[in-house]
Amino acid sequence: MEELYTLEREVGRGSYGVVFEGHMAKTGQRVAIKRLPCSKPECIELYLQELWAMRATARNHVNVIALHSCLLQTGPRSLRTLRPGKLPLRLVESVLKGTVVGPPQGGERNNSQSNTQRRVNSVSRLQDRTNTVQARAKPQEKTKSNSSDSTTPQRPQNRARKRPAEREEEQAAPLRCLALWLVMEYCEGGDxxxxxxxxxxxxxxxxxxxxxxxxxxxxxxxxxxxxxxxxxxxxxxxxxxxxxxxxxxxxxxxxxxxxxxxxxxxxxxxxxxxxxxxxxxxxxxxxxxxxxxxxxxxxxxxxxxxxxxxxxxxxxxxxxxxxxxxxxxxxxxxxxxxxxxxxxxxxxxxxxxxxxxxxxxxxxxxxxxxxxxxxxxxxxxxxxxxxxxxxxxxxxxxxxx
The missing domain is CATH 1.10.510.10 (Transferase(Phosphotransferase) domain 1)
Incomplete structure (x- = not known):
């Protein structure tokens, strides 16, 4: 692993993942790191769509968020970088089969993959902090709530929204299928x-x-x-x-x-x-x-x-x-x-x-x-x-x- 990342704080939490502010250990560059737990096939499909689209846009337009790298978490303390243009086959298989696919019995036998896997000292901290950090409101939400005008009309509470089904609450225990980590440019202005x-x-x-x-x-x-x-x-x-x-x-x-x-x-x-x-x-x-x-x-x-x-x-x-x-x-x-x-x-x-x-x-x-x-x-x-x-x-x- 050429670049190691450290997490500083949680800056956003949605239906599918958690976003942290972090830094590249070698350069100190500030980045946004998004953890996507691979616990359900339907969620994995969305993650792969996001990864594929962000790779296609690369860093070619100033008004589209840039993806620096994508990491596949293969164990509680191990990450490996996904090569450009490649998708993790195990996750693709999970989408096609409709069930989360675990590692084969006896461990991985793919030499090309094992050659790219390395221990990352900071990963245990990434995993521990991700699984223990509590959900809290975004900083910008606090700002907006203070400025809310009492005359601002409200959406009726009994109306159903047409959105994809949200995944269940992320479990605190280590996930057998683990996660994708997307390392992106950091935007200090919020949404x-x-x-x-x-x-x-x-x-x-x-x-x-x-x-x-x-x-x-x-x-x-x-x-x-x-x-x-x-x-x-x-x-x-x-x-x-x-x-x-x-x-x-x-x-x-x-x-x-x-x-x-x-x-x-x-x-x-x-x-x-x-x-x-x-x-x-x-x-x-x-x-x-x-x-x-x-x-x-x-x-x-x-x-x-x-x-x-x-x-x-x-x-x-x-x-x-x-x-x-x-x-x-x-x-x-x-x-x-x-x-x-x-x-x-x-x-x-x-x-x-x-x-x-x-x-x-x-x-x-x-x-x-x-x-x-x-x-x-x-x-x-x-x-x-x-x-x-x-x-x-x-x-x-x-x-x-």
């Missing part, structure tokens, strides 16, 4: 919710975020990658002297379309209902087949929320999040769900009432027209990703005059 809502509104900053996100999605679609879960939680922020650099992350639900024809990623269709309800396109809500244009819809919801600083409170929490919606009495309805129920629904862009003052100036006519196109109930009416960045820049420039 997009935390970064923007912890600062006063700034129109120029908002415009920069919108331009960067459109560039990132255009890059992903050019590689045949459909993200399928674009939302502020999955956009991280790196703070630089020239301003925030946003980075699309979390590719667990992404799909790679190697067979898409004529460079048109929209010709590849999917059928799995997945994502986060406030950002899901109407065709996804309706259980229809959908294409990469569903990403454009999710991006439109994010753009609208960022530009007007629209927030809501998710069910079961007290934390404000960026997101646009349709009001149904005192309750909120995701835009995609509302458009699925009524394709002729006319969205009020910009919103006519205050959400979280102070507010930035409302978007101009050109940007409002762009948002309407991105949030169209007809996927074919939404601008394709390869044209979106130019359209965004043109609309922002037009409205500035």
């Amino acid at each position: 997009l919710n935390h970064y923007l809502l912890s600062r006063p509104p700034d129109a120029q900053r908002n415009h920069s975020v919108v331009r960067q996100l459109s560039s990132a999605v255009a890059f992903l679609h050019s590689l045949g990658i459909t993200h399928r879960d674009l939302k502020p939680d999955n956009v991280l922020v790196s703070v630089t002297p020239k301003g925030p650099v946003v980075k699309v992350a979390d590719f667990g639900l992404s799909k790679m379309s190697e067979g898409w024809m004529d460079g048109d990623v929209t010709r590849q269709h999917f059928s799995s209902i997945c994502g986060s309800d406030f950002y899901m396109a109407p065709e996804v809500w309706g259980g229809l087949t959908y294409s990469a244009q569903a990403d454009i819809f999710s991006l439109g919801v994010m753009f609208w929320a960022v530009l007007e600083r629209i927030t809501f409170v998710e069910e079961g929490t007290t934390q404000e999040q960026l997101g646009a919606y349709v009001c149904k009495g005192r309750w909120l309805m995701p835009i995609g769900e509302a458009l699925w129920e009524n394709t002729d629904l006319q969205l009020c862009i910009p919103m006519k009432f205050k959400r979280a003052p102070p507010l930035p100036p409302p978007p101009g006519p050109a940007v409002c027209a762009l948002l309407s196109d991105m949030l169209s109930s007809n996927p074919d009416s939404r601008p394709p990703a390869d044209q979106l960045e130019a359209i965004v820049r043109s609309a922002l420039k037009e409205d500035s005059h």
